[in-house]
Amino acid sequence: MDYISTRGKVGAIGFIDAVMMGLADDGGLLVPKHIPQVSADTLKQWQQLSYQELALEVFSLYIDGEIPREDLKQLVDDSYGTFRDAEVTPVRSINNHLHILELFHGPTFAFKDVALQFLGNLYSYISRKNNSIIHILGATSGDTGASAIEGVRGKEGIRICILHPHQKVSKVQELQMTTVDDANVLNLSVEGNFDDCQRIIKELFADVEFKHRYHLRAINSINIARILAQTVYYFYAYFQLANQGQAGKVNFSVPTGNFGDIFAGYLAKRMGLPIHKLILATNENNILERFVREGVYQPGEFHSTYSPSMDIQVASNFERYLYYLHGEDAQAISAIMDQYKVDGNIVIPADKLATVQADFVAYGVQGEECLRTISKYYDSNAYLLDPHTACGVAAAEQFTSEDEVTVALSTAHPAKFDEAIRLVNIEQTPPPQIEALFDKPQFQTLVGGSNSEIVEQLVKFY
Numbered sequence: 001m002d003y004i005s006t007r008g009k010v011g012a013i014g015f016i017d018a019v020m021m022g023l024a025d026d027g028g029l030l031v032p033k034h035i036p037q038v039s040a041d042t043l044k045q046w047q048q049l050s051y052q053e054l055a056l057e058v059f060s061l062y063i064d065g066e067i068p069r070e071d072l073k074q075l076v077d078d079s080y081g082t083f084r085d086a087e088v089t090p091v092r093s094i095n096n097h098l099h100i101l102e103l104f105h106g107p108t109f110a111f112k113d114v115a116l117q118f119l120g121n122l123y124s125y126i127s128r129k130n131n132s133i134i135h136i137l138g139a140t141s142g143d144t145g146a147s148a149i150e151g152v153r154g155k156e157g158i159r160i161c162i163l164h165p166h167q168k169v170s171k172v173q174e175l176q177m178t179t180v181d182d183a184n185v186l187n188l189s190v191e192g193n194f195d196d197c198q199r200i201i202k203e204l205f206a207d208v209e210f211k212h213r214y215h216l217r218a219i220n221s222i223n224i225a226r227i228l229a230q231t232v233y234y235f236y237a238y239f240q241l242a243n244q245g246q247a248g249k250v251n252f253s254v255p256t257g258n259f260g261d262i263f264a265g266y267l268a269k270r271m272g273l274p275i276h277k278l279i280l281a282t283n284e285n286n287i288l289e290r291f292v293r294e295g296v297y298q299p300g301e302f303h304s305t306y307s308p309s310m311d312i313q314v315a316s317n318f319e320r321y322l323y324y325l326h327g328e329d330a331q332a333i334s335a336i337m338d339q340y341k342v343d344g345n346i347v348i349p350a351d352k353l354a355t356v357q358a359d360f361v362a363y364g365v366q367g368e369e370c371l372r373t374i375s376k377y378y379d380s381n382a383y384l385l386d387p388h389t390a391c392g393v394a395a396a397e398q399f400t401s402e403d404e405v406t407v408a409l410s411t412a413h414p415a416k417f418d419e420a421i422r423l424v425n426i427e428q429t430p431p432p433q434i435e436a437l438f439d440k441p442q443f444q445t446l447v448g449g450s451n452s453e454i455v456e457q458l459v460k461f462y
């Protein structure tokens with residue numbers, strides 16, 4: 001399988017080179033040259049597979065022999081052996097129309113572990129096999145950082161630096177990152193918001209000479225391996241429902257910030273998984289909701305919300321979707337992204353908006369509605385939603401008709417967001433791994449938001 005850039009100026013490269021390149025060297029994003037098609041017969045065969053077996057099949061389509069199958073199997077088994085649930089990503093049924101896909105059974109209690117346990121092991125594998133230097137640089141609004149650190153902490157040949165927005169992540173998210181004392185981990189707490197952190201790392205990755213000199217590697221969803229790993233649970237959830245006799249129209253409702261998770265669902269749909277609607281849920285940072293409803297992509301004012309991991313205005317995977325929306329025309333995307341730098345917005349014509357709306361519906365959940373949704377499901381179903389999942393569930397309620405079922409992706413364990421949960425007067429008992437964090441010392445460096453300050457820290461660290 002070859003990978004190419006959405007902007008057309010990176011020649012076809014293999015899977016491992018794509019993982020190592022992260023952001024494409026021409027500033028675009030890497031995508032598979034062809035989306036592999038999964039036939040109805042294959043879907044049937046996959047229906048009884050375990051999560052690990054399914055992951056192996058899906059990855060094989062995209063890795064195409066570049067990693068020997070037995071090595072890939074080991075990587076998959078190691079990655080999902082750390083999950084607390086034997087099913088890895090189980091589905092819980094709330095009622096006949098709503099099911100929750102629990103993605104938080106990995107080491108850091110967030111869906112990011114599904115991809116980042118794999119990517120951490122993959123980096124380690126590449127480093128050993130190719131003797132490559134792996135210097136990870138990432139940005140987080142809370143969950144990616146902890147998960148990426150957990151995936152590579154203490155691993156030989158790898159260093160990781162994570163930028164998080166100072167005091168704009170939850171306390172548990174901050175502790176999960178900053179209580180790690182391994183020497184290969186650096187946490188930079190940046191004065192600014194997540195968009196500032198993401199902009200800085202993207203600018204550093206775009207400086208190809210700097211990126212190569214310091215061997216910078218990406219763990220954010222700009223890295224195509226993240227997206228591929230996240231497609232697996234769409235298949236798995238669909239099969240779990242099918243095995244329970246749920247035929248018919250299946251929607252997925254996805255709490256969305258960087259457009260990575262929902263793009264993985266779009267990719268699964270393009271591969272042949274019969275997903276009916278992709279329901280895009282945002283909080284008050286609703287650039288993507290506005291895009292789906294109106295066809296205008298324009299960053300707005302930043303809001304701090306109860307669901308901080310989704311406090312994002314500039315969605316880094318959006319370009320991948322635009323690429324498919326424009327018929328895989330890299331020249332068009334290059335021109336659109338150049339113009340976006342000038343205009344600060346992207347407006348699509350009516351025919352393209354119709355295409356968007358054939359796949360997606362969108363709903364922006366305001367703070368009070370998010371809290372009401374948490375209370376409602378706690379009171380009526382004794383099920384505690386974290387605030388991000390609550391946005392997905394509130395959006396699912398808007399768009400699930402009588403003849404449909406919706407799988408709402410549960411992106412994190414509620415114990416990570418006790419600040420919001422307390423506002424609805426619910427006392428939760430955190431898992432012991434989370435409780436233990438409060439007794440540990442923290443290691444982080446506070447920095448301003450200028451690129452030069454970050455570079456200074458990176459150069460010292462790497």
Ligand SMILES: N[C@@H](CCOP(=O)(O)O)C(=O)O
Binds near residue numbers: 219316
């Ligand atoms: N919501 C994310 C933001 C980074 O997104 P990513 O999927 O590109 O890693 C977070 O929790 O950090």
